[in-house]
Amino acid sequence: MRIYKTGAGIVVEHEGGYFPAREKDWDAFVNRPDLYNKVRREILREKADPSLAHAISAELLTPIGNQEVWACGITFVRSRQSYVEDTKETGTANSYTRVYEADRPEIFFKATAYRTVGSGEGVRIRSDSRITVPEPELTLFICSAGTIEGYTVGNDMSARDIEGENALYLSQAKTYDRSAAIGPCLYVTDQPIDPGTLIKMDVISNGENIFSGEVSISRMKRKHTDLVNYLFKETSFKYGVYLMTGTGIVPPENFTLTIGDEIRISIDEIGTLINRVIK
Numbered sequence: 001m002r003i004y005k006t007g008a009g010i011v012v013e014h015e016g017g018y019f020p021a022r023e024k025d026w027d028a029f030v031n032r033p034d035l036y037n038k039v040r041r042e043i044l045r046e047k048a049d050p051s052l053a054h055a056i057s058a059e060l061l062t063p064i065g066n067q068e069v070w071a072c073g074i075t076f077v078r079s080r081q082s083y084v085e086d087t088k089e090t091g092t093a094n095s096y097t098r099v100y101e102a103d104r105p106e107i108f109f110k111a112t113a114y115r116t117v118g119s120g121e122g123v124r125i126r127s128d129s130r131i132t133v134p135e136p137e138l139t140l141f142i143c144s145a146g147t148i149e150g151y152t153v154g155n156d157m158s159a160r161d162i163e164g165e166n167a168l169y170l171s172q173a174k175t176y177d178r179s180a181a182i183g184p185c186l187y188v189t190d191q192p193i194d195p196g197t198l199i200k201m202d203v204i205s206n207g208e209n210i211f212s213g214e215v216s217i218s219r220m221k222r223k224h225t226d227l228v229n230y231l232f233k234e235t236s237f238k239y240g241v242y243l244m245t246g247t248g249i250v251p252p253e254n255f256t257l258t259i260g261d262e263i264r265i266s267i268d269e270i271g272t273l274i275n276r277v278i279k
Contacts, residue, residue, distance in 0.1 A: 001036060002185040002271070003029075003150070007059030008052065012039060013185075017048035018056075026065035030141065031240040035149040036190045056184075062118030063152060063186045066239040069116055070231060071137070071156050071174070073106040074099050075222050075246030076215065095167055105222055107231055108170060110156065110244060111180035119183035119271075122278030123263070126176055129159035131256045135247040136201040136265040138193070138217050139182055140224060143240045146232045148224060150188040153265050153273040154244040155181040160256075178278075182242060187270040192224070193217070197268045201249050204262040211255060215248035222246075 002013040003021075010021035010029055021042070023029040032038055074096055099106050117123060125132040139154030157180065163173035187193075195218040203211040224245065231243060257263075257277050266272040 001039065001188045003039070003063070003188060004056050004185045005061040005063045006052075006055040007061060008055035011052045011055055012043050013056075014040070014043060018050060018052035019043040019046045019048055020052060022046075026063075027067075027239045030065075030149070030186060031143050033143055033145045033147050033149070035143065036188045039188065060119060060184060062113075062116060062121070063183055064113045064116055064118075064242070066113055067141075067242050068109065068113070068237065069111040069139075069154075069180050069182065069242045069244065071108055071110040071154075071244035072222075072227055072246045073108070075105065075220050075227075076248030077219070077221070100221070105227055105230055107227065107243075108174065110174060115175075115177050116180045116182060117178050117275065118181065119273045119275070121181070121275060122178060123155065123157050123181050123275045124176070124178040124278060125157075125257055125259070126159045126162070126172075129162055129173075131161040132157060132159050133251050133255060133257065134158075134201065134203065134263045134265070135244075136199050136213075136249050137244040137247050138197070138199060138267060140228065140243045140245060141186055141240060142228055142231070142237070142243060144237050146228060148192070148228060149240075150186040151193050151267075151270055152182050152186050152242070153184070153267050153270050154242070155263060155265055155273060155275060156244050156247065157181075180244075181273060181275045183273050184271045189269075193269070199249065200266045202264045203251075203257070204264065205258065205260070210261075211251050213249035213251075217245075219248050220246065
């Protein structure tokens with residue numbers, strides 16, 4: 001089941017049909033435990049409307065209301081290797097190795113809703129960054145009760161050179177206007193997502209594919225439930241929260257995004273998040 005936020009309201013795609021949601025408020029609709037079964041019961045009372053497919057293609061909005069976006073780091077061995085390489089000259093490389101091995105994960109605040117964009121919208125490079133990369137990530141939606149209720153595609157834009165200069169610059173490297181993208185929908189299921197699910201990314205520049213990569217979420221070291229438990233230990237989320245779970249796809253050291261590049265991130269069953277880099 002896929003839930004879309006559109007200019008025509010909330011649309012649910014289920015078993016090939018498109019259904020309107022009676023609830024108009026995104027926060028009220030998604031922030032519920034046992035979301036899959038509740039939405040399924042609700043749409044069974046509605047009549048499928050094929051015309052709603054047009055709203056998804058023409059009036060798609062970012063699938064967020066008042067939720068915050070948080071993120072995790074160093075959850076894949078490839079990301080650990082990358083950060084060690086980036087920080088080897090600053091003396092902080094050991095901290096990334098240690099957090100990969102530690103019980104406590106790296107979790108940080110990423111974006112407010114108004115700094116987050118959806119599929120078809122532009123992401124940005126910081127003006128003071130020389131090396132910025134996209135980070136494709138499976139993103140969890142967790143309701144205010146602390147249960148994982150859905151999944152979406154995330155792009156955790158990262159100023160790699162700024163964070164590499166000093167680990168204390170993490171918030172500047174990660175958090176700025178249009179630095180987070182999620183979408184195109186909220187994928188809701190009655191079972192945890194298949195560990196064999198693939199995350200794929202392509203970067204297109206001037207019509208040429210300049211980078212491609214893929215990874216299975218089974219390569220992630222940490223369990224999703226462990227990440228959620230640490231996030232919720234001392235922090236509450238009135239409207240629920242999105243949690244990016246880390247990246248296992250890292251471009252080479254000399255790679256950087258430029259204005260006009262198109263980033264395409266796909267996750268099986270969820271869909272494709274498409275963003276262009278803007279000034």
